[in-house]
Amino acid sequence: MNSVRVLQAGLYTTIQDLGRFGYQKYGVIVSGPMDAYSLRIANLLVGNEEEEAVIEMALAGATLQFKESHVIAITGGDLTPKLDGKPVPMWRPILVRKGSVLQFQFAIKGCYAYVSFAGGIHVPKIMDSKSTYVRAGIGGYGGRTLQKGDTFACGDRSPIAEALVHQLERASDYLPWSVNPSPLISFHNHSFIRIMKGNEFEQFDKESKYAFFHENYTITTQSDRMGYRLTGLLLSLTEKFDMLSEAVTFGTVQVPPNGQPIILMADSQTTGGYPKIAQVISADLATLAQTQPNTSVRFQEVRLEEAEAILLEHKRILQQIAARIKWKVLG
Known part of the structure; x- marks a missing residue:
């Protein structure tokens, strides 16, 4: 029915x-x-x-x-x-x-x-x-x-x-x-989003690498389920190079020729041909998704081991939530 x-x-x-x-x-x-x-x-x-x-x-x-x-x-x-x-x-x-x-x-x-x-x-x-x-x-x-x-x-x-x-x-x-x-998701604007360096991070010039971690980037209103478009200081490669399309995923940060980053979201394509400066860690994707247009984010680098530890902690918190709900309902 x-x-x-x-x-x-x-x-x-x-x-x-x-x-x-x-x-x-x-x-x-x-x-x-x-x-x-x-x-x-x-x-x-x-x-x-x-x-x-x-x-x-x-x-x-x-x-x-x-x-x-x-x-x-x-x-x-x-x-x-x-x-x-x-x-x-x-x-x-x-x-x-x-x-x-x-x-x-x-x-x-x-x-x-x-x-x-x-x-x-x-x-x-x-x-x-x-x-x-x-x-x-x-x-x-x-x-x-x-x-x-x-x-x-x-x-x-x-x-x-x-x-x-x-x-x-x-x-x-x-x-x-x-x-x-709140242990899993932040609904505050101006969030810090944790990332790992992307495959092409070292191909960007010194000023761009510094700006990526020290400047605010604003989520534009041209953002949707496919990608969050950012605006801020332009990111530039040390020199242009030809790149084959490679696998991308939710949270991949690509930089197209205009120098303004795009973060791929839930409906992103499966491959992309732009340089990848970073990858948002899985544990922070929800916080990123909940950040409203016309507000800014800052990027913070973590190592792979840290990203894995944060994700495991979030999984533990979810398991605790599930257990507590079951206990409250069934006793």
Whole structure:
């Protein structure tokens, strides 16, 4: 049964799971969430597996009507969510009653918000993923952004979700506890983003290498799920050279001929032919994604060993969050 209806679509609203892995060698991009930590936590809060599909909204959110009661969670950037006209809390399970309307507005903190549904979103998998890749027209809701009038169904609730329903009915729809995302994600603008030097870092001149680590770079409004375009001091090579296209990924920092860096994001291509000055560490991709346009970032170098240690610590924190949610719900 199609139990959720889209009343207003928002700026760019798609269905995303953790992504479409294993097909990059065929030129198929990964897609998936801009902020994977928020997606994972949203799913944990409603008793889903971490990789289940959710709704992702960018900067200006959608309006949804519920034709049946649902357990949901809202995470990520603060797009001022309201349920039946009243502010609704984030980062906790919520019971939405039949007929209710969930409305998102403009982002006051962060960029991307996520809504999970107990049981997940019932859409077909394409190449092992429900993630939407709009440019190829695959995944999600017919391979496109959600539009006014679209409806979708949710799957079967897990035992944790069923236990949540009983708790929420006794607690007047909200539970008194929530998840604190700050150990994993920063929603403050002017963030420090940790990077490792890219393959062509040493090909840039001395002034450019210094500027990359000591100057602010501003995320422009021409940024999207494919890439964040930056503006700041121009970065120049010591001398031009021919470069074959090489594999790139989420977080690769390329420098095109205009000297202004581009950070490849969740919908980035699989190969690129521009010099790679840096690679954003995996643990900081969520913070980068949540940094709003017209605000600045600074880059901080870390070694591979440090990047691995930070990522392992983040994985440990996620495991703790999952265990605590399960304990709070099931005891």
